[in-house]
Amino acid sequence: AHLQRRFNKHGYPNAFKRTLAAGLFFNPLWIARHLLLIKIFAGQWQTISLDILVVATESFIFCFPFSLLANYLIQNVILFRWRFLVSSIYSALTVIYFALTEVIFATSG
Numbered sequence: 360a361h362l363q364r365r366f367n368k369h370g371y372p373n374a375f376k377r378t379l380a381a382g383l384f385f386n387p388l389w390i391a392r393h394l395l396l397i398k399i400f401a402g403q404w405q406t407i408s409l410d411i412l413v414v415a416t417e418s419f420i421f422c423f424p425f426s427l428l429a430n431y432l433i434q435n436v437i438l439f440r441w442r443f444l445v446s447s448i449y450s451a452l453t454v455i456y457f458a459l460t461e462v463i464f465a466t467s468g
Contacts, residue, residue: 374431374434374435377430377434377435378427378430378431378434378435379427381430381433381434382423382426382427382430385419385422385426385453385457386419387412387415387416387418387419388415390414390415390418390419390457390460391411391412391414391415393454393457393458394411394414394415394457394458394460394461395407395411397458397461398411413464414460414461414464415457415460417460417464418456418457418460418463418464421464422453422456422457426453429449430449433445433446433449
């Protein structure tokens with residue numbers, strides 16, 4: 360709803376702005392924070408390093424094209440009354456993906 364109010368004008372430029380703003384929400388620092396929390400709560404203190412930022416950045420770069428498509432559809436195609444539900448489902452899937460990135464994009468060390 361915030362994005363809808365902020366970019367309330369119609370047309371492709373504002374549709375792109377809504378999409379980009381929503382897509383950038385799950386940025387590398389957001390991903391790194393969640394990877395750090397996973398390591399802390401899993402008791403893996405010894406494995407915490409700056410490599411988390413590398414994994415988070417690679418994960419973000421890989422996911423960003425898919426994120427743009429999904430967020431475009433959510434922000435510009437899905438009816439407003441369904442947008443929250445669809446966005447929540449997409450966010451849940453994204454969080455699962457980001458949790459798996461530690462295995463997918465893990466650096467040696």
